[in-house]
Amino acid sequence: MQLVVARIGRAHGIKGEVTVEVRTDEPELRLGPGAVLATEPASTGPLTIETGRVHSGRLLLRFEGVRDRTGAEALRNTLLIADVDPAELPEDPEEFYDHQLMDLDVVLADGTEIGRITEITHLPSQDLFIVERPDGTEVMIPFVEEIVTEIDLEEQRAVITPPPGLIDESQAIVVSTRDEEAAAESESAPSESGSAPSGEGSVESGKDV
Numbered sequence: 001m002q003l004v005v006a007r008i009g010r011a012h013g014i015k016g017e018v019t020v021e022v023r024t025d026e027p028e029l030r031l032g033p034g035a036v037l038a039t040e041p042a043s044t045g046p047l048t049i050e051t052g053r054v055h056s057g058r059l060l061l062r063f064e065g066v067r068d069r070t071g072a073e074a075l076r077n078t079l080l081i082a083d084v085d086p087a088e089l090p091e092d093p094e095e096f097y098d099h100q101l102m103d104l105d106v107v108l109a110d111g112t113e114i115g116r117i118t119e120i121t122h123l124p125s126q127d128l129f130i131v132e133r134p135d136g137t138e139v140m141i142p143f144v145e146e147i148v149t150e151i152d153l154e155e156q157r158a159v160i161t162p163p164p165g166l167i168d169e170s171q172a173i174v175v176s177t178r179d180e181e182a183a184a185e186s187e188s189a190p191s192e193s194g195s196a197p198s199g200e201g202s203v204e205s206g207k208d209v
Helices: 069-073 180-185
Strands: 002-012 017-022 036-040 047-055 058-063 079-083 105-108 113-122 127-132 138-142 148-152 157-160
Touching: 002 036, 002 058, 002 069, 113 138
Parallel strands: 105 157
Antiparallel strands: 002 017, 002 079, 017 058, 036 047, 036 079, 047 058, 105 113, 113 127, 127 138, 148 157
């Protein structure tokens, strides 16, 4: 399975380094020196990581063959794609890769069907499940412990206890258009960003660098 693990940002300095927007919870594994990554657009790659370091809280990478700012700028907005075993799991049992959560059935504790997860949106404060209902409408479900009480990968379902008004027919939160920022960042290949429910209404998104 191919997953997006990073997006290249602007050049840093004059020696070929670039900033990257990390989209994996395991950058030390996916984005370490020696890693060979496919790219989108494909004509840009493959790219081999030569060095990596953290500067002011951001990951900087240098690729083999890229030695100056001009070469680094030419890579801007390129997606970095890794081959990942679909059976691979995060080290933290309370975290999940996005591809594990996609297409899970969403049900209430009594088994009532709500829909299925068709998209996961990562916001600064929390993650959201975009759930397609049987009638074709969509509802946003915050991925927090108070609402998502169980993720059962064997049964392929997510059990929720929604607060009043979240999914009630008379007060459903129907998604007709995506958040502009989320739409701008969505790409053809899925991201490997992990998700974990939080007990404080936000998600502990595991972006280790």
